[in-house]
Amino acid sequence: MSAVVQERSRALVRAIQLGILALVIGGWEVGARTGVLDTFFFSQPSAFLGRVWEWLVSGENTMLGGRTIYQHIAVTLEEMIAAFVIGVVFGVSSGFALGRSRFWSRVFNPYIQVLNALPRLVLAPIFVLLLGIGEASKIALGVSLVFFIAFFNAYQGVRDVDPRLVDNARMLGATDRQLTRYVLLPSAMTWIFSSLHTSVGFALVGAVVGEYMAAARGLGWVISQAQGNFDSAGVFAGMTILCMIVIVVEIGVSRLERRLLAWKPSRSGELLAA
Amino acid sequence: MSPATPFVELDAVGVRFGEYSALEDTTLSINPGQFVSIVGPTGCGKSSLLNMVGGLLMPTSGAVRVDGQTVRGVNPHAAYMFPHDALFPWRRVIDNVAFGPQVRGLSAAAARADALKWLDRVGLHGLENRYPHQLSGGQRKRAAMAQVLVNDRPLLLMDEPFGELDAQTRALMENELLDLWSETGATVLFVTHDLGEAIALADRVVLIGSGPRARVIADHRVDLPRPRDIFEARSMPGFTELYDSIWSRLKGEVLTAYERSRSGA
Numbered sequence: 001m002s003a004v005v006q007e008r009s010r011a012l013v014r015a016i017q018l019g020i021l022a023l024v025i026g027g028w029e030v031g032a033r034t035g036v037l038d039t040f041f042f043s044q045p046s047a048f049l050g051r052v053w054e055w056l057v058s059g060e061n062t063m064l065g066g067r068t069i070y071q072h073i074a075v076t077l078e079e080m081i082a083a084f085v086i087g088v089v090f091g092v093s094s095g096f097a098l099g100r101s102r103f104w105s106r107v108f109n110p111y112i113q114v115l116n117a118l119p120r121l122v123l124a125p126i127f128v129l130l131l132g133i134g135e136a137s138k139i140a141l142g143v144s145l146v147f148f149i150a151f152f153n154a155y156q157g158v159r160d161v162d163p164r165l166v167d168n169a170r171m172l173g174a175t176d177r178q179l180t181r182y183v184l185l186p187s188a189m190t191w192i193f194s195s196l197h198t199s200v201g202f203a204l205v206g207a208v209v210g211e212y213m214a215a216a217r218g219l220g221w222v223i224s225q226a227q228g229n230f231d232s233a234g235v236f237a238g239m240t241i242l243c244m245i246v247i248v249v250e251i252g253v254s255r256l257e258r259r260l261l262a263w264k265p266s267r268s269g270e271l272l273a274a
Numbered sequence: 275m276s277p278a279t280p281f282v283e284l285d286a287v288g289v290r291f292g293e294y295s296a297l298e299d300t301t302l303s304i305n306p307g308q309f310v311s312i313v314g315p316t317g318c319g320k321s322s323l324l325n326m327v328g329g330l331l332m333p334t335s336g337a338v339r340v341d342g343q344t345v346r347g348v349n350p351h352a353a354y355m356f357p358h359d360a361l362f363p364w365r366r367v368i369d370n371v372a373f374g375p376q377v378r379g380l381s382a383a384a385a386r387a388d389a390l391k392w393l394d395r396v397g398l399h400g401l402e403n404r405y406p407h408q409l410s411g412g413q414r415k416r417a418a419m420a421q422v423l424v425n426d427r428p429l430l431l432m433d434e435p436f437g438e439l440d441a442q443t444r445a446l447m448e449n450e451l452l453d454l455w456s457e458t459g460a461t462v463l464f465v466t467h468d469l470g471e472a473i474a475l476a477d478r479v480v481l482i483g484s485g486p487r488a489r490v491i492a493d494h495r496v497d498l499p500r501p502r503d504i505f506e507a508r509s510m511p512g513f514t515e516l517y518d519s520i521w522s523r524l525k526g527e528v529l530t531a532y533e534r535s536r537s538g539a
Contacts, residue, residue, distance in 0.1 A: 168360035172374040263405040
């Protein structure tokens with residue numbers, strides 16, 4: 001009974017969602033054709049979706065600097081993944097280390113607060129100066145964003161470990177090392193996994209913003225090139241491709257999360273449940 | 275009756291938390307294989323006493339000895355079943371039970387075999403691959419019992435282990451505990467505030483007075499025959515008399531503790 005109702009309401013939700021999308025795109029197109037929206041600034045869906053089609057399917061590399069769109073996507077994804085992995089490894093290990101030592105966490109506290117308060121995007125020009133306009137400067141920007149998310153979550157995870165579980169593990173015979181490995185680490189992991197969406201998102205932000213500022217390839221570069229040529233269709237086409245990537249990455253992360261956190265009581269993640 | 279060497283000895287033990295003196299000058303000796311219930315009003319330091327025997331809490335004065343050795347740090351003789359759920363939520367039931375053998379250095383296969391055996395014994399056959407949140411309250415207690423008993427320690431500390439359960443499930447679990455205990459011959463310290471439960475399970479009921487500065491104020495032998503059935507124990511001859519005589523003493527302490535907590539609040 002309730003399953004049927006749920007099935008029906010799901011179909012309804014889906015239908016309304018598609019309706020809204022059609023309304024926005026349709027309204028946009030109509031507005032552009034009737035001259036209500038200036039296509040110089042707002043382009044029009046038929047134009048930029050046509051561009052997306054050219055890039056992805058017919059293989060015409062309009063405004064792509066002699067590369068295919070897939071090469072640009074690969075560059076951006078590469079930077080994102082590298083930034084994510086490096087940021088998480090450093091963030092988690094230092095968060096874990098400081099979480100275990102009250103003394104050192106007191107020593108480093110002000111530095112961490114200041115660095116975290118600093119808007120990291122202003123570091124982008126410095127990374128370009130230091131590392132050039134290649135992938136390294138984008139990865140560095142992404143790392144600076146991801147690091148703190150991973151750091152704070154790991155730190156909190158170690159701090160918030162249930163003392164009753166610690167007592168239980170010790171009474172069951174765990175040594176200090178085993179306690180770290182079997183209790184503190186898994187307990188901190190739940191925090192780290194729950195920040196996976198945010199950190200993957202920030203890794204992508206680092207890559208795209210870095211490319212947008214100074215680069216020779218990548219999706220950020222594609223968008224900034226189009227902007228420089230007053231090619232609004234190119235800007236929106238680049239954004240559309242970025243959206244598609246974000247959706248695919250989100251679905252992947254959700255899958256991964258569901259597997260890694262299988263032991264958790266199921267939550268009703270309605271907003272993002274795809 | 276009493277053999278020469280007690281297994282657990284509390285020698286003039288006191289414990290303070292800052293200004294507050296929870297237990298004072300508490301002396302108790304427990305023979306090997308004895309099942310001892312510890313009862314007392316809320317806040318009398320029953321749990322502190324158990325924590326000291328387990329080595330999770332250092333006494334401020336006096337000494338705790340187990341098997342002739344002073345307890346310093348986690349007591350390797352003791353298994354501890356906590357009042358709350360202390361299963362690791364990220365481990366499957368079988369891996370929760372295998373935790374003890376695993377950290378003791380057994381191979382993964384041997385640890386899991388041990389765990390399976392104990393899951394069978396506590397009646398969780400077929401549920402080994404569930405996560406704790408997928409179990410009912412009673413099943414979680416069974417899993418916790420298996421997790422604690424798999425280590426085969428000679429001393430079992432239990433702090434209101436079945437407090438969260440409904441009355442029927444609780445009685446069933448108590449019966450199973452008695453069965454399992456009779457097979458192991460372990461010494462048991464069982465903290466509860468339920469006097470009926472205390473008497474029905476134990477060889478001996480130790481009464482602790484109300485805090486602060488609580489101490490042992492009565493010590494009763496329970497001569498009900500074993501093996502015992504919890505459902506029948508309460509109607510055995512002698513149960514009611516014993517209950518009334520301990521309750522008359524406990525009641526006064528409970529009232530005192532209640533008055534203190536009211537005036538303190």
